[in-house]
Amino acid sequence: MRLSRYFLPVLREVPKEAEIVSHRLMLRAGMIRQQASGLYSWLPLGYKVLMKVQRIIEEEQNRAGAIELLMPTIQSADLWRESGRYDAYGKEMLRIEDRHEREFLYGPTNEEMITDIFRSYVRSYKDLPLNLYHIQWKFRDEVRPRFGTMRSREFLMKDAYSFDEDKDSAVKAYRRMFVSYLRTFRRMGLTAIPMRAETGPIGGDLSHEFIVLADTGESAVFCHADLLDKPIPGIDTDYEGDLQPIVDDWTSLYAATEDIVDMAEYEQAVPEEKRVSARGIEVGQTFYFGTKYSEPMKANVTGADGKDTPVHMGSYGIGLTRVLPAIIEASHDDDGIIWPVSVAPFEAVLINLKAGDDACNSACEELYAELADAGIDILYDDRDQAAGAKFATADLVGIPYQLIVGPRGLKSGEVELKHRKSGEREAVPLAEAVSRLKSLIVPQRMDQV
């Protein structure tokens, strides 16, 4: 993409309304724009990152055997009356009347609707296990939306729903999602720690929140330090095999949110030098809630014994529009965002220090074509602007590698390669620039880990 033809409205001023660094940087980097309280447009750069996050989630959900579909944003109130949540949900639910004065709502989650889909089609235990997910916009009418897309009203969530014959199988389904979450977040460059948590309005008796540590986190968390650098299950993980050892390995070390922590238990379980008391951002949550919805909504399956029983369910959420600011909270410096390669809006930026100069232009055009051919997701800063402004933009928007082409370097057949994260700069022979970049970028894509 040529920057001169892109739409990247970076801001020089620090927006006053933004309280946390991710919100400030997302506004400044031209990723989002607030349209009304808690409602955001995703500008091209932000949308590109959002879609990379979505792809990773889809790949890992599919790998774990979940199947993607899409439910509508607007739901009938009657469906929520069946589960009893219509009245219970309170003011966070955006309630809507259509032209015929029928009651609807903008879905804050989809347990009821997916249960309705399930009961319409599935009758037999032979069709289980089943795990259906979608990635759809949801709405929660927060009293006081804040922190940008971290706590917006309209937000994008992946929610998966598992259906099983009994609790045993349902716990196995839970483990598949648990393991896939470990992989999903790490692939985005996040260290997300599963912590025992309250189940809240979803219900159930088994739940984990996946928490990213950050000073700006909304809640206090308590965990064992060894969880911070535990290796994730690899790409060869067999989701049809026994995942209990992996889950046990992760859950045997203490980790709990403030809602549920027992300080005496924590201090007994974790040696003092291993205690991490910090603040955390929740990026995902997993629930097993058994027959909470299937019973009132009569979602039954016929077992091998010919008897009908309510299906056992779990649900598994990831807040995509929270994941982005969480990554930024975990990875930035004074100059701007530092994207991990796997979710970077562009993997590298080609900076032409002297747009208009014949030698610079032709070297850049050639590199741009070669980088695109090599499959690098490249932004070409071809604008007629001062070098300082180009560097500032590249640092602010956080592209992992900057390939800097100037008249002086070209005379000696060299370009400069800057690593955004370390600040390291290296001179690279022009002819080797593409292969050098590729050798840095490909292993960091995290698509084969």
Added chain:
Amino acid sequence: MRLSRYFLPVLREVPKEAEIVSHRLMLRAGMIRQQASGLYSWLPLGYKVLMKVQRIIEEEQNRAGAIELLMPTIQSADLWRESGRYDAYGKEMLRIEDRHEREFLYGPTNEEMITDIFRSYVRSYKDLPLNLYHIQWKFRDEVRPRFGTMRSREFLMKDAYSFDEDKDSAVKAYRRMFVSYLRTFRRMGLTAIPMRAETGPIGGDLSHEFIVLADTGESAVFCHADLLDKPIPGIDTDYEGDLQPIVDDWTSLYAATEDIVDMAEYEQAVPEEKRVSARGIEVGQTFYFGTKYSEPMKANVTGADGKDTPVHMGSYGIGLTRVLPAIIEASHDDDGIIWPVSVAPFEAVLINLKAGDDACNSACEELYAELADAGIDILYDDRDQAAGAKFATADLVGIPYQLIVGPRGLKSGEVELKHRKSGEREAVPLAEAVSRLKSLIVPQRMDQV
């Protein structure tokens, strides 16, 4: 994908509520499920096709220089008061009050919001031309939703918005979208004819509807027969070059919808043997409406002469959730859907005639792995069911090629290949099945036309 682990709830009965064939087939093939009047879930098979349609649109929009972003579904009423459309829009607009009794609406289109984004960031003619698009769910509260997703209330639309300095440049932007639409629809296997049309509530004085001919179409259309088999502009089309000759070539032949047709003009312009009076389905519409929104909303740019003038705009829609039924209306038979390869939910289905038989199983497993390696989007019907049921499902859901593996064929080292569209069957040596399929499928992907 193994069918035994997929979620494909096909229906045997013909649903009574469905009036047109595409609605019936989408329900029967397990593509969609109605959740309430005009509200649909996209089940896995339907969602897969929807996403293939979306990819084609994105590729062709990007090729034509448009840039993707994403605006929220919920919009502030105040924004629509600025353009004067809040009161004018009537009951089709779904109006919403939040918990603080502030007025919002579920966006039926996005002229106001994109104009607001534009005026917030763009000041100079130097930043033009600009074309921003998004693919987002919209809502129109139809009195009587019908025909499945052809006229649903919640629907998925691609809407692009062009911004230019003056009418001349705006007309060039219009032509870029016009040409990209010709390519977009043809790549989906549709013959969509651009016809002069009314501008309706969007406004403006230049507009085309892109119409697919079908007996079940909602409106009568009148055009020259030569438009039906005109070759589309190729992949090498230069969107920065002069597109007027292409547009003139298409618009010089008469084509108009019933709203705007002048029968005398039609009969004079088209020789009797070339007159096509038919019914049509609108799958896209393009508008140039000048300063209709930029003037009241004060979206000005400073020109080379230092003067501020309202920016000239156009908008360009494609209804994704209409495109799918339109493809089915145009391509089906008594047995079910016939998908063009480019948007088929799977490119081929591997049918194991005797699941459980060692020879059949091992031949199928090997083929399944090889087909996936060869990049074929393959469904493997590994279920323990009668051959007849498997054939019926494959025909109903419309997968372009069926690779049929049975014990008898295997004994002579052969499998059967059925072409869904022609019904043709050929015996293929087992060892050549993958390459034969690939040679049929790859050219029909339409990604290089």
